[in-house]
Amino acid sequence: MTSASSSFTSPSSLRVKICGTTSLHDALLSADAGADAVGLIFAPVSKRLVQAKVAREISLALGPAVGRVGVFMNQGLDEVLRMAEASRLSAVQIHGEVSSLYLGTLACYYPVLRVLRPAELAGRDTSPGGDQTPKIESGLRHVQTLMLDAPSPGSGQPLDWESLRASFPPGAWLAGGLGPDNVARAIGALRPGGVDAVSHLESSPGVKNPDRVRAFVHEARKAALLASAESYPQ
């Protein structure tokens, strides 16, 4: 595994996902702003829950070039597969405690974005009384894209990127408190394969702020370009 600081981020390969999309209007806004994917949240705990009917409408309207990532948290395999099929998702994002079997089964049907918290990245949950089992299911690495997120997803809390420099897996996606004002610094520090945001792109929960969505995509692309230029040997 190469270190994050030496990995190459091609500007065209940085993926930008705009999460918490609850309307066709906002999905089209994100696509128009140049996002690679929209996130559709099906986790019942969320204040950005999308209706299945709306999710399907979005998927069919966006066409093949923009990904539709369903976001799930501690939900059964049957439910995830059912929602993914009904909503014509192109990938699923999995938060919470799930088994290797769960992830492996899901990966037979959909590309999986597996979300980890920083404590899990080191291989162990270091919280008091936490489970000491390694959390990255090694046999499934080839079928998963990892995403690093804050302990409380969708809360707008940024991670400490500097402290993650050495352990951030090359190609992993980054979420957690990203917005137009800080995404360039995050990309500069960790060179993620993708960035994902919701809280700092909204005017109210579940409703996008068009200026912030456009600025986020713009700043992310600009930072990826700069990072890739810096990665070329002089």
Ligand SMILES: O=C(O)c1ccccc1N[C@@H]1O[C@H](COP(=O)(O)O)[C@@H](O)[C@H]1O
């Ligand atoms: O946003 C939510 O409500 C949410 C609920 C349950 C699981 C994931 C959720 N959102 C994910 O949180 C991160 C980043 O959020 P933020 O930018 O820090 O607000 C992103 O991966 C969303 O998909």
